[in-house]
Amino acid sequence: MKKRIIQYFLILGALYLTGCAKDLNLQPVNSNTADKQYSTAQGYKEVLAKVYGGYSLVSSTGVGNSDISVPGLGSDKGPSDFLRALFNVNELTTDEAVCAWNDADLQSLHNLNWASSNLYVNLLYARSLFQITVCNELIRESSDEKITARGFTGADADNIRHYRAEARFLRAYQYWVLMDVYGNPPFVTDKDPIGKFIPPQITRADLFTYIETELKAIDADLVPARQNEYARADQAAAWALLARMYLNAAVYTGQEHYTDAIAYANKVISAGYKLVPKYASLFQADNNLPANTEVILPIAYDASNSGNYGGTTFLICSAHTADAAECKAAGIPGGGWLGNRTTEKIPQLFADQSGKTDARAMFQGDKQAIDNVLTFTDGWRVNKFSNIASDGTIPYSPNGVLVNTDFPLFRLAEMYLIYAEAVKRGGAGGDAATALLYMNKLRERAYGNANGNFTSFTVDDVLSERGREMCWEMCRRTDLIRFGKFTGSTYLWPWKGGVKAGAGVDARFNLLPIPSSEIIANPHLHQNQGY
Numbered sequence: 194m195k196k197r198i199i200q201y202f203l204i205l206g207a208l209y210l211t212g213c214a215k216d217l218n219l220q221p222v223n224s225n226t227a228d229k230q231y232s233t234a235q236g237y238k239e240v241l242a243k244v245y246g247g248y249s250l251v252s253s254t255g256v257g258n259s260d261i262s263v264p265g266l267g268s269d270k271g272p273s274d275f276l277r278a279l280f281n282v283n284e285l286t287t288d289e290a291v292c293a294w295n296d297a298d299l300q301s302l303h304n305l306n307w308a309s310s311n312l313y314v315n316l317l318y319a320r321s322l323f324q325i326t327v328c329n330e331l332i333r334e335s336s337d338e339k340i341t342a343r344g345f346t347g348a349d350a351d352n353i354r355h356y357r358a359e360a361r362f363l364r365a366y367q368y369w370v371l372m373d374v375y376g377n378p379p380f381v382t383d384k385d386p387i388g389k390f391i392p393p394q395i396t397r398a399d400l401f402t403y404i405e406t407e408l409k410a411i412d413a414d415l416v417p418a419r420q421n422e423y424a425r426a427d428q429a430a431a432w433a434l435l436a437r438m439y440l441n442a443a444v445y446t447g448q449e450h451y452t453d454a455i456a457y458a459n460k461v462i463s464a465g466y467k468l469v470p471k472y473a474s475l476f477q478a479d480n481n482l483p484a485n486t487e488v489i490l491p492i493a494y495d496a497s498n499s500g501n502y503g504g505t506t507f508l509i510c511s512a513h514t515a516d517a518a519e520c521k522a523a524g525i526p527g528g529g530w531l532g533n534r535t536t537e538k539i540p541q542l543f544a545d546q547s548g549k550t551d552a553r554a555m556f557q558g559d560k561q562a563i564d565n566v567l568t569f570t571d572g573w574r575v576n577k578f579s580n581i582a583s584d585g586t587i588p589y590s591p592n593g594v595l596v597n598t599d600f601p602l603f604r605l606a607e608m609y610l611i612y613a614e615a616v617k618r619g620g621a622g623g624d625a626a627t628a629l630l631y632m633n634k635l636r637e638r639a640y641g642n643a644n645g646n647f648t649s650f651t652v653d654d655v656l657s658e659r660g661r662e663m664c665w666e667m668c669r670r671t672d673l674i675r676f677g678k679f680t681g682s683t684y685l686w687p688w689k690g691g692v693k694a695g696a697g698v699d700a701r702f703n704l705l706p707i708p709s710s711e712i713i714a715n716p717h718l719h720q721n722q723g724y
């Protein structure tokens with residue numbers, strides 16, 4: 194399915210997402226139409242591939258193009274990739290990552306002094322809204338009325354309903370990204386008109402309710418947990434998103450939902466997922482094999498069938514030098530990009546090991562301290578992701594740079610951590626002994642035995658464990674905000690606030706601004722406070 198998703202996406206090309214002008218009888222300039230595309234169940238599946246493909250590709254028309262247009266993007270379209278845009282916003286703004294590239298807009302992310310015109314602030318916003326638009330197209334065309342009108346029955350009709358539910362999940366996921374990062378985005382669904390429509394703004398609390406309602410409403414139409422094709426959403430993916438969202442509900446709405454977080458983490462844990470024995474195998478080039486029993490939903494990447502300088506290609510290549518031996522060891526013989534590494538705060542999470550070795554401490558470098566942000570060898574490189582298969586071989590890549598490693602968007606380990614934290618924060622329906630068990634399952638995998646186990650733990654221990662277990666998995670900004678450590682001066686890391694020793698920053702940076710160009714274009718939008 195990994196390759197088929199990408200192949201369907203390339204066959205389908207760009208969807209007809211343009212609005213009409215005055216003439217309501219205008220036809221697309223290509224030979225395809227909605228009636229033709231949706232005349233078969235296979236046609237629906239091709240559009241579903243477009244929906245998924247938008248998460249792993251920047252464009253339906255080639256590497257040099259992008260499906261979104263943002264002022265200042267330039268000729269390199271890689272930064273418009275969803276995962277790369279999410280990394281820049283959720284990792285470069287924290288203690289987990291800093292970049293050596295001398296781009297003022299990029300450096301302002303780690304300095305926590307961005308403005309509403311910042312390119313990288315705009316890219317994630319634009320990518321998420323584009324994905325929502327693509328989802329709306331499929332949802333609109335797969336309504337029960339249209340399924341019936343087009344004559345679909347039996348298995349075909351059931352499959353199309355599954356596709357619709359998956360598109361609704363992916364739309365809900367992108368709205369969660371917008372809620373988490375921007376707070377109060379514009380709001381458009383399949384019920385809104387196509388064309389000259391100015392979307393209203395939705396509040397963060399109302400968007401939380403919408404996402405929650407959507408995810409629960411689609412449960413019966415999603416394929417049961419662990420029974421869908423690879424890289425497609427199932428019931429467990431929706432439960433995992435609900436668990437993650439409920440853990441952060443106090444930030445989003447002011448109301449705690451720790452009991453709900455426990456309930457939905459439990460649903461995932463009870464669905465039959467298992468931790469893989471070797472932590473590193475989660476992030477290797479063949480992590481799509483059936484042996485990977487831990488990942489709930491990945492973003493699929495394929496070097497041979499698609500080209501994208503975002504995604505895991507970005508995660509791997511940006512974290513290495515151009516040294517031939519180092520790059521070969523990472524599975525990218527075409528060379529590294531000398532960009533991202535971590536601050537010394539993250540390796541320090543592994544420092545007090547009393548002679549024990551944690552397999553998650555996957556760093557490389559000679560100098561841990563960062564005296565100069567723009568010097569790549571200042572700071573340790575993160576070797577967590579690689580383009581090496583489990584047998585030690587390097588899969589084919591057309592240029593020695595593009596990789597085949599899939600990204601785990603949700604995995605079981607996070608559900609263990611959500612359960613443990615929600616119990617410690619007072620949620621009902623769980624118990625301290627089970628929470629300790631789940632924490633120690635992760636520790637036992639990391640150490641290879643019980644030598645590193647907790648006898649008890651605090652809620653701050655969960656944050657530290659998340660830093661060890663989930664590093665560079667796009668969670669850190671959200672975690673630090675939930676713990677009250679992202680802005681202010683309670684917790685400092687190197688170059689926070691643009692100061693070598695770290696400095697407190699204003700609380701407005703807990704939310705990113707709505708892009709200034711959007712504020713100008715849409716009179717319904719109001720800027721987040723402080724921007």
